Amino acid sequence: MFSGRRILIQFASFMTLVIAYFAYTQVLGGVDGLTPLPKQYWPTDKPPPSNVMAPNSADLKLQQAFGEACPELQRNVKLLLRDRTMVLAADEIACGKPEHKGDVVISAFSLAIFKADHQGDFPDINTITSKSARIEFDKPVNQLAEIADRKVIGAQLGEGDILLTNNRKTLRRDDDLLVHTKGIMYYDAAKHYIWTDSEVELTDLQGKPEPMKVTARGLDVYLAVDSNPSGKSGQKTKENITGVERICLRNTVRMDLWVDGKAGFLAAPRKDNPAAAAASTPTPPAAEKSKLVVTTSGPFSFDCRTNLARFEIPYGHSRYPENVEVIRLHEQGKLDHLLCDCLEIQFQKRAGPAPSDSPGGGLEIKSAHAFGKTIVLTSDSEQLIAWGNDLEYDAGKHRTVLRGSPEMIASRQGNEIYARELWLDAPEKKEEQTAIAKGPGHIHLLDQDNGQRNVQARWNDTLEYKKDGAYDCLTLTGAAAFEDKEHAQRMQADRLRVWLEQGKAGEPSGRARPHHLDAKGHVTADSPDLVIKEPTDNLTVWFKDVSHGTLPLAEKPAAAPTTAPITVPSNPAKTVALDKSARASSTGGTLAGLPRPAGPDPGNPAAKPKPPMELSARGVSAYVLRDGSKSDLDQLACEGSVHVHQDPTGPDDRGTDIKGDILQLSHHADGAILIVNGNLAQVQFDKLAILGPEVNIDQRGNTAWVNGPGAMRILTDTNFEGAKLAHPTELVIHWKESMYFDGRRAEFRRGVQAEQQTSRLLCENLQVSFDRPISLKEGEKNGARAKVDKLVCDQSVQMEDLVRTGGKLESYKRLVAPEVAIDNTDGTANVPGPGEVRTIQLSTGEGPLASPPPRGQKASPANRNAKPEPELTHVRFGGRMQVNNRQRTAYFYDHVEVIHVPSDQPDLKVDIDHPPPGCMYMRCEKLHVFSRLLPNGAKSQEMEAYRKVYVQAQEFSGNADVVKYDEAEDRIIFEAAEGSRVTLYRVRTPGSPPEKLIGKKIYYWRRTNTFKVEQGGTIDVAN
Secondary structure, three states, X not given: OOOHHHHHHHHHHHHHXXXXXXXXXXXXXXXXXOOOOOHHHOOOOOOXXXXXXXXXXXXXXXXXXXXXXOHHHHOOEEEEEOOOOEEEEEOEEEOOOHHHOOOEEEXXXXXXXXXXXXXXXXXXXXXXXXXXXXXXXXXXXOOHHHHHHOOEEEEEEOOOOEEEEEOOOOOOOOOOEEEEEOOOEEEEOOOOEEEEEEEEEEEEOOOOOOOEEEEEEEEEEEEEEEEXXXXXXXXXXXXXXXXXXXXXXXXXXXXXXXXXXXXXXXOOOOOOOHHHHHOOOOOOOOOOEEEEEEEEOOOEEEEOOOOEEEEEOOOOOOOOOOOEEEEEEOOOOOEEEEEEOEEEEEEEEOOOOOOOOOOOOXXXXXXXXXXXXXXXXXXXXXXXXXXXXXXXXXXXXXXXXXXXXXXXXXXXXXXXXXXXXXXXXXXXXXXXXXXXXXXXXXXXXXXXXXXXXXXXXXXXXXXXXXXXXXXXXXXXXXXXXXXXXXXXXXXXXXXXXEEEXXXXXXXXXXXXXXXXXXXXXXXXXXXXXXXXXXXXXXXXXXXXXXXXXXXXXXXXXXXXXXXXXXXXXXXXXXXXXXXXXHHOXXXXXXXXXXXXXXXXXXXXXXXXXXXXXEEEOOEEEEEEEEEOOEEEEEEEEEEEEEEEEEOOOOOOOOOEEEEXXXXXXXXXXXXXXXXXXXXXXEEEEOOEEEEEXXXXXXXXXXXXXXXXXXXXXXXXXXXXXXXXXXXXXXXXXXXXXXXXXXXXXEEEEEEEEEEEOOEEEEEEEEEEEEOOOOEOOOEOHHHOOOOEEEEEEEEEEEEEEEEEEOOEEEEEEEEEEEEEEEEOOOOEEEEEOOEEEEEEEEXXXXXXXXXXXXXXXXXXXXXXXOOOEEEEEEEXXXXXXXXXXXXXXXXXXXXXXXXXXXXXXXOOOOOOOOOOOOOEEEEEEEEEEEEEEOOOOOEEEEEEEEEEEEEEEOOEEEEEEEEEEEOOOOEEEEEOOOOOOEEEEEOOOOOOOOEEEEEOEEXXXXXXXXXXXXXXXXXXXXX
């Protein structure tokens, strides 16, 4: 790296040591106090000996320092100094002339200093040459002998070429360090200061493939001094120059150097080369080098104590923008570019011996710090441009940090990142490379197809990139969010993490595909098809690629949460641009496999869009199959307060609603398998809802079942008996043991209870058949509703219907039997006995079993404005009951008993021996009740009782073989079988003996309370 420190240290020591030793040797050489030579040794006119003298020690030193044929060999003055560690060559050393002004002047000045060699290596040689040198003392020097009493206070070299060199302890000349200036160089001893106002060039010939050069105008060198190093008190303070403290270049600074191509400061991205790694040749490849050029119109300084270099813009106001500019030229011909106000580079000694081709000799970059109002960083190879206020590089940690106030901005390949800080760690091992963007921050991803930045990512705390095995891992924390505006998708969580893998061969280069993603804490997601709501704490999505054409897509693939790229200014933080297949990948949209709500055809562009599916759970895991740009849900698992909801699409649709503790969904081409667990799990598809501890739905076989207690709700427009309702109502069926449903038939076991509006059904087991299949995959299409076709109730059956209006009882029906079978298609019902039927209805006293008017009164015509009163009819049967609704008939067999009494109490108990007022009792072996339509459209009820018929009321009682009632005729007929008679007892006055009526047939008109006996019957009247 930059090695001006070494050169300038040598230069400073040259200046001070040369001045001191030159003065010392000249003083000693000019003293006229030595013993004169004997006369025989004086010069003579005789020619010198013919033999050539061997080079003396000074010449050998000069040749070693300056070269075999150096001009220093021809100088008039050649001196070995200081135990032969210094050699001086000059044409003349003069003083005392007026033009010298009391100084000592040396012309054609050359000096070489040899450092002691303790290991037998080639000596370390420093040289300095100039056309002249002038030494200034504290007092004028008129004779060289006066130097002993003088103190050097300054010196100057030049004017002309001044050159300082260091040989790096080698005989070669192509690895020397050079400092060159054509101006004048000055030295001030009091300030320990060396400077020049002229242009300076520092050259490191060891730099490869080209020498490292530093050029500038103006040089200042501040020397380090050690005062009284012995530390002995009482002695006079003596200052020793120990080296260079600081070097400054005043302006117009340019540094050209070649650095390691793998260095992190403005480094090119590493490119793995498997072919080179697999090569069998043992010869290591040549180190990749990159040229680094640093320029500034302002000053440069180098602190030799701390090895800190600093580049700055000019001080004061400038008419033009001023920047410290760093350019890195890569072998591929591309540039990296940095603009800043100030650049600090911290150097350190290279560990171990420096390689022979080391670009920086014994120093290497430890850290760098660029800052200013605005920092601009660009990279052609990365297609990157970044802005900030502060840039730091740490070589030991392989870390680069870009900061901005209020935020830094980086754009790579059109993708933009905004954050407070961007940390890049790029160690040698690729798997250890990381990047961290400290928030608040956001990313905008460019769509290369339309030029829009519709995909964004946001975070409040950090965004982190790192390798996780074979995958690139992105982690966003603190209100982290991905958003795709084009597809109206958004996902947010406290932490979002996505693992990315490179696309397959043949796919666009640089495209990364999500392998899996994980969202934690307050997870939400919005898309046209899917909304994930709180309190979802965790969402995990796994993606799996399948062979082309094998994806079982029965529906349009739903859109999924989108991952976004991370844009960073060097290799480990490469842009992770997700291809469109990643943005279209599915976590279910409409939760593929669940029934679609009835409504407009989704293939119809004019159709109203379906509401999105809403999902919430503590934990959600999804597995997505991916085939190129297509994808579909494969598996879905949700846990903890699971709730899936989809609003209805219209007035005839009830939407989707699923609740439970655990949800498992497995999707196949021909349907899905859904399992929902919970204390009371609920699955509702349109007009069908199933509840239970574990609800199982297999769309492939169109089956559903529940093991354990549960309930089913279904919207239907018929009642238990198949009668059409005024509007659709919900039928709710509860059970205690199990339920099985195959789309056409449902079976319920143990403790079954069904409710519909005012009706209720209780039994142990229930089978319900529908007139058409109910699809668990598509719901009921076109608004057609399934109707209950057959209903079979088993064991302890009780059917009840209670209607109240304004809090008052209007009607009541109850059927109790061991079994009930209803066929709504045929309109029949079969009820084996023993059983009972209880009904309450409002009546004005017109029924066939109504009581006659009080004794002595004739019934008046029906009063249609009379207030209706509730009347209870209780029918018990021992055999069976058959009902045919189409024929409007009902049959009761075996031990039939009928009680009719005014009352609104359905459980009223009647003592037949002491009946209440208005009560009528009848028993028979067969009872037939039917109704017919009259020509005027009114209904007329008829009743027939057969075999062993007994009738008892408050006013009469009697026996007959057949009793018939015709509502239209308002008449009751008592008939006797062949060989028998009808017997009736009529009470005219309470407490008096009854009248006995005997005949073959007796007619009774209730309104007029009159009787007629036919076929020779007689009437016996007591008393």
